[in-house]
Amino acid sequence: QVQLVxxxxxxxQSGGSLRLSCEVAGLSSNDYCVGWFRQSPGKEREEVxxxxxxxxxAYADLVKGRFAISQxxxxxxxxxxxxxxxxxxxxxxxxxxxxxxxxxxRPKFPYWGEGTQVTVSS
Numbered sequence: 001q002v003q004l005v006x007x008x009x010x011x012x013q014s015g016g017s018l019r020l021s022c023e024v025a026g027l028s029s030n031d032y033c034v035g036w037f038r039q040s041p042g043k044e045r046e047e048v049x050x051x052x053x054x055x056x057x058a059y060a061d062l063v064k065g066r067f068a069i070s071q072x073x074x075x076x077x078x079x080x081x082x083x084x085x086x087x088x089x090x091x092x093x094x095x096x097x098x099x100x101x102x103x104x105x106r107p108k109f110p111y112w113g114e115g116t117q118v119t120v121s122s
Contacts, residue, residue, distance in 0.1 A: 008079075009093060
């Protein structure tokens, strides 16, 4: 059974940083395309960043240059470092994994964590 657990969310002031972490258990490989997504109330879930070991990383335009996705194979975790955060509607951030070796084209993400809330105040 695949399980993902996010941690690291919280409240921060505009310009601050947060680091989200996703611990993955039960997946047959650490090399699949993984990603971080966020969803604000009343809005659709949107992709923030994805990565695959042999296929690099990709970021949403709004976060390029400020966010960084990384992976720790030994710890079976992948993180999202968020810098220069901007004030916006609170969002739930979710991590997800696929069974694809690459992120292009975007694969289906059948496994999701329960989310961690991020709030950025002005």
